[in-house]
Amino acid sequence: EVPSILKPFEEHNVWLIFTKVDRKSPLRTKFRKLIINMLNVSSVPLKFNIITDLSSKEIAEQEISDIILNTNKLLPYSIYDFDLCAIKIKNIVDVMTPHFSSRPGSYYSSALFYLSLGLHRIAPENQEKAIMLDCDLYFKDDVALLFKEFYHFKPTALFGLAPELTTVYLHILQSFRKSNKNSTFGNYYHENDISGNSVHPKGFQGYNSGVLLLNLKKIRNSKEYNEILSKQSVDGMAEKYKFRGHLGDQDFFTLMGYEHPDLIQTIHCGFNRQLCTFWRDHGYQKVFKDYARCNHSTVVLHGNCNTKIPTN
């Protein structure tokens, strides 16, 4: 049942990652802008959970106290130490990096891009639901709308993600699609396939993890999810789809969307309207617009691959 308003005193937990930041790094500005933006547009009180490393922690806390001073708003938050979090998810990272990181030791190979997959081990036991966000986002509408999506989850769903709006998975699946001509994986979506269809009969662009809903309680209790995270399962999925990715958690979620669609709720593209056009200019100019099309009203803009977000 979807309540017309969310319970005003329920905790609305938002997770952000803020690591490897120095005074001049662009992530600092993105972080500040996103928090101010969310405080301004949210009709429900938010609790921020920030994963940060030793050197970035001071900058995060400085930004937060500046925001409190300048906005006069309540800003409850908790800090989590990145190194401790990384230890808690080490076995997941070891399984994932050979398939979903560009090069061992490279930017995307670090644990930071897999934290979402083990957030149920990191978050306090009493957190039952949470949203995890990239910092390069801008909310055009109420944050509560995103939390309301939990009430639309099918009973089996553990995670909620919006579609990837580029051809990245069409590209990655090239080899698989050559020998599986009837597969719809990698095809673009047709509008009426978008919400919760568990078999993707018409097309499946993959998922983008910049906006992620987690039903932590269900994830903790899911034996199935734990088995899917095993080396045998992940190696098997990567081999079946001849899948070599570079986007961390979202590559895994995309494979999970192929093999275990019942565990993921597809939320609409307006909740994660990505702006990156890299693939349009790298071989996919003709079809790019079919993938980037989003007919839903925009709740969240995502300036991924350092794309400037138009905020008017």
Ligand code: UPG
């Ligand atoms: N981050 C850090 N420190 C860094 C780099 C990243 O804390 O040095 C955090 C930060 O919260 C950031 C997030 O990680 O917002 C994602 O990194 P970002 O550089 O924004 O990735 P993009 O290349 O813009 O985004 C693509 C996908 C996005 C996905 C991400 C990682 O569009 O949806 O989450 O790659 O898989």
